[in-house]
Amino acid sequence: MANxxxxxxxxxxxxxxxxxxxxxxxxxxxxxxxxxPSSEIAEYLALKLPERGGKFIQMEDEIAAxxxxxxASLMGAKSMTATSGPGFSLKQENLGYAAIAEIPCVVVNVxxxxxxxxxxxxxxxxxxMQARWGTHGDHPAIVLSASGVLETFTQTVxxxxxxxxxxxxxxxxxxxxxxxxxxxxxxxEEEEIEVLNRRRPTVPPEEYLPYAAPEDGVPPMxxxxxxxxxxxxxxxxxxxxxxTTVPEKVDRALRRINSKVDNHVEEIxxxxxxxxxxxxxxxxxxxxxxxxAKRAVTDARKKDLKVxxxxxLVLWPFPKEEILALAKDVSHIIVPELNLGQFAxxxxxxxxxKTEVVKLNRVDGEPIRPxxxxxxxxxxx
Amino acid sequence: MFNYEKYxxxxxxxxxxCTGCGIGVxxxxxxxxxxxxxxxxxxxxMISGIGCSSRATGYVDFNTLHTTxxxxxxxxxxxxxxxxxxxxxxxxGDGDATAIGGNHYIHxxxxxxxxxxxxxxxHIYGMTGGQYSPTxxxxxxxxxxxxxNLEAPFNTSxxxxxxxxxxxxxxxxxxxxxxxxxxxxxxQKKGFSLIEVRTPCPVAYGRRxxxxxxxxxxxxxxxxxxxxxxxxxxxxxxxxxxxxTGVLVDVDKPEYIExxxxxxxxxxxxxxx
Numbered sequence: 001m002a003n004x005x006x007x008x009x010x011x012x013x014x015x016x017x018x019x020x021x022x023x024x025x026x027x028x029x030x031x032x033x034x035x036x037p038s039s040e041i042a043e044y045l046a047l048k049l050p051e052r053g054g055k056f057i058q059m060e061d062e063i064a065a066x067x068x069x070x071x072a073s074l075m076g077a078k079s080m081t082a083t084s085g086p087g088f089s090l091k092q093e094n095l096g097y098a099a100i101a102e103i104p105c106v107v108v109n110v111x112x113x114x115x116x117x118x119x120x121x122x123x124x125x126x127x128x129m130q131a132r133w134g135t136h137g138d139h140p141a142i143v144l145s146a147s148g149v150l151e152t153f154t155q156t157v158x159x160x161x162x163x164x165x166x167x168x169x170x171x172x173x174x175x176x177x178x179x180x181x182x183x184x185x186x187x188x189e190e191e192e193i194e195v196l197n198r199r200r201p202t203v204p205p206e207e208y209l210p211y212a213a214p215e216d217g218v219p220p221m222x223x224x225x226x227x228x229x230x231x232x233x234x235x236x237x238x239x240x241x242x243x244t245t246v247p248e249k250v251d252r253a254l255r256r257i258n259s260k261v262d263n264h265v266e267e268i269x270x271x272x273x274x275x276x277x278x279x280x281x282x283x284x285x286x287x288x289x290x291x292x293a294k295r296a297v298t299d300a301r302k303k304d305l306k307v308x309x310x311x312x313l314v315l316w317p318f319p320k321e322e323i324l325a326l327a328k329d330v331s332h333i334i335v336p337e338l339n340l341g342q343f344a345x346x347x348x349x350x351x352x353x354k355t356e357v358v359k360l361n362r363v364d365g366e367p368i369r370p371x372x373x374x375x376x377x378x379x380x381x
Numbered sequence: 382m383f384n385y386e387k388y389x390x391x392x393x394x395x396x397x398x399c400t401g402c403g404i405g406v407x408x409x410x411x412x413x414x415x416x417x418x419x420x421x422x423x424x425x426x427m428i429s430g431i432g433c434s435s436r437a438t439g440y441v442d443f444n445t446l447h448t449t450x451x452x453x454x455x456x457x458x459x460x461x462x463x464x465x466x467x468x469x470x471x472x473x474g475d476g477d478a479t480a481i482g483g484n485h486y487i488h489x490x491x492x493x494x495x496x497x498x499x500x501x502x503x504h505i506y507g508m509t510g511g512q513y514s515p516t517x518x519x520x521x522x523x524x525x526x527x528x529x530n531l532e533a534p535f536n537t538s539x540x541x542x543x544x545x546x547x548x549x550x551x552x553x554x555x556x557x558x559x560x561x562x563x564x565x566x567x568x569q570k571k572g573f574s575l576i577e578v579r580t581p582c583p584v585a586y587g588r589r590x591x592x593x594x595x596x597x598x599x600x601x602x603x604x605x606x607x608x609x610x611x612x613x614x615x616x617x618x619x620x621x622x623x624x625x626t627g628v629l630v631d632v633d634k635p636e637y638i639e640x641x642x643x644x645x646x647x648x649x650x651x652x653x654x
Binding site for chain 1 (some may be wrong): 438445
């Protein structure tokens with residue numbers, strides 16, 4: 001079957017789109033551990049990676065999978081792992097290692113109900129804060145979201161690009177609904193996909209300082225095995241890569257790795273706006289919940305309710321300015337979420353009392369339905 | 382006189398290890414072994430976890446990766462899979478490799494992935510102040526075993542053997558020539574190699590257990606060791622507390638990455654049809 005431009009239309013699952021997006025972004029190495037509802041990503045890549053000369057491995061545990069992708073990335077291979085809540089918890093220490101050692105990689109967390117084993121096959125969005133603050137210490141975080149199958153594809157590509165651009169781990173925070181959703185998609189052609197690669201050193205090995213950064217804070221990265229012999233450690237280190245406890249050097253290093261995200265918020269953040277031009281009430285929603293919200297906005301517009309949707313595609317860094325600007329135009333911001341109000345908490349902080357934030361939460365494994373959101377819209381309009 | 386400086390990052394000295402520690406002796410043997418194989422420094426990746434011996438990666442002039450506690454072998458798996466031409470050497474202690482990292486230790490051996498693990502077995506967590514490890518003998522004292530250790534120790538070489546390693550050898554920091562030879566054999570071996578080196582920790586282990594000076598502890602390694610051939614002639618009760626040195630396993634079997642490369646070739650052919 002072909003669309004008018006002659007492109008292939010396919011039925012695709014969210015997890016499959018994630019795996020396909022990774023391949024198109026240049027994935028060369030995937031290490032995983034079986035966990036519902038993310039396993040299809042590993043299964044697809046076990047099949048497809050060797051076809052393209054890449055490698056897949058099922059490690060002995062979640063921690064090992066995270067460690068293995070960091071080892072592979074240091075050798076120059078674009079790397080990814082995929083998991084769900086309990087596995088994501090186990091990966092946190094090595095995620096912090098990736099942040100401080102500045103090793104690009106993509107970590108997919110297909111969220112399910114928690115805490116603990118929780119609801120393995122049902123939807124939730126309860127890992128929003130873990131994705132930001134799960135590992136110890138102050139560290140940068142880039143966390144992306146997706147609401148549909150094609151968007152899962154494009155966001156996976158973007159996750160790799162941001163990771164390579166900023167030399168930092170990027171988390172793709174999906175949910176069970178989007179991951180297991182089957183939709184008709186037309187994937188972009190190879191040449192339409194922008195693929196970024198990490199900055200390489202331009203100096204000879206004897207002059208290379210692995211953690212000396214130009215103005216934008218992102219140091220060029222040499223692959224191990226190409227003549228640039230250097231040291232990588234999770235200990236606080238200076239520009240040479242070797243451990244240091246000198247207060248000024250520690251301070252400078254930690255502030256720099258955080259500045260990579262803090263100083264590029266505008267470059268990183270992306271929001272999608274729907275029917276917001278004349279809206280008096282706004283919904284802020286992400287992931288699967290944004291699908292219900294969009295439907296609710298469409299239904300509400302038919303009832304002449306002036307409502308719109310702001311859908312962040314990047315959850316962290318938090319789109320503070322976008323939310324604040326929205327708060328000036330609307331009387332209420334409704335935040336539907338499959339948790340007890342994690343994103344709403346940030347929205348409340350951002351709007352700073354300028355508008356009323358209305359939470360709509362479900363934690364029973366079921367999606368929030370459009371009618372539920374519509375009901376709240378009607379109540380506050 | 383061997384030129385160690387060729388392989389050391391001299392600007393990183395002095396090192397952190399205590400006087401009388403065996404780690405330096407073991408590291409020197411490893412550098413001699415690498416040198417004897419005429420490996421390019423650019424082709425060696427040395428990977429470590431957390432602990433005293435794991436600090437070795439900071440002092441040697443290879444591609445060096447000092448990872449999280451217990452995870453060196455898991456990082457090494459990604460390193461080797463992404464660039465199989467590299468010589469991958471893991472340096473790790475008994476706590477790092479067989480307690481927190483025990484799962485990676487057995488599974489890398491089971492896969493028979495081509496890497497060499499140098500296990501610095503000093504029976505104690507030195508860096509954190511002398512807590513008992515999975516190789517602390519029963520009855521020995523540690524900061525967390527003030528009444529004597531109740532737990533049975535691991536036979537770490539036996540563990541690697543049972544898990545499927547291609548090459549397993551045990552030696553001690555006293556046996557410097559043997560140690561170097563085993564390391565060389567291990568690095569040359571295609572597959573997972575384990576070199577267990579019993580090494581003294583006079584400060585965090587020896588002192589608490591009244592094992593004497595560092596010299597006494599090295600002498601004890603000499604006197605407490607038997608060759609595999611000698612041990613085979615003795616009764617189990619006579620072997621109690623002895624260190625059996627020698628090459629314990631040396632077998633040829635399929636190596637994981639070579640098998641994966643064959644798979645890529647097979648699948649690639651099928652796809653291109």
